[in-house]
Amino acid sequence: MKVEGDILTFKLDAVKQTLAGMGLHQVTITQARAEERRSEDFLPRIRVAVSAPDDLASRVADVLAAASSN
Numbered sequence: 001m002k003v004e005g006d007i008l009t010f011k012l013d014a015v016k017q018t019l020a021g022m023g024l025h026q027v028t029i030t031q032a033r034a035e036e037r038r039s040e041d042f043l044p045r046i047r048v049a050v051s052a053p054d055d056l057a058s059r060v061a062d063v064l065a066a067a068s069s070n
């Protein structure tokens with residue numbers, strides 16, 4: 001199953017480590033256009049796409065959701 005999410009740029013390394021710990025080493029990373037405005041600053045995001053087995057898909061989605069917020 002393909003799982004995608006837009007995460008904060010500075011959380012990429014932590015996400016990659018967590019996914020590697022699950023045995024998922026192939027991740028597609030692209031620049032996302034969505035930006036969140038907070039305190040006059042834009043927080044850049046990266047889109048992460050992972051092909052995960054069905055039994056890991058919900059865990060991967062949780063990891064990406066956690067990395068999408070500050």
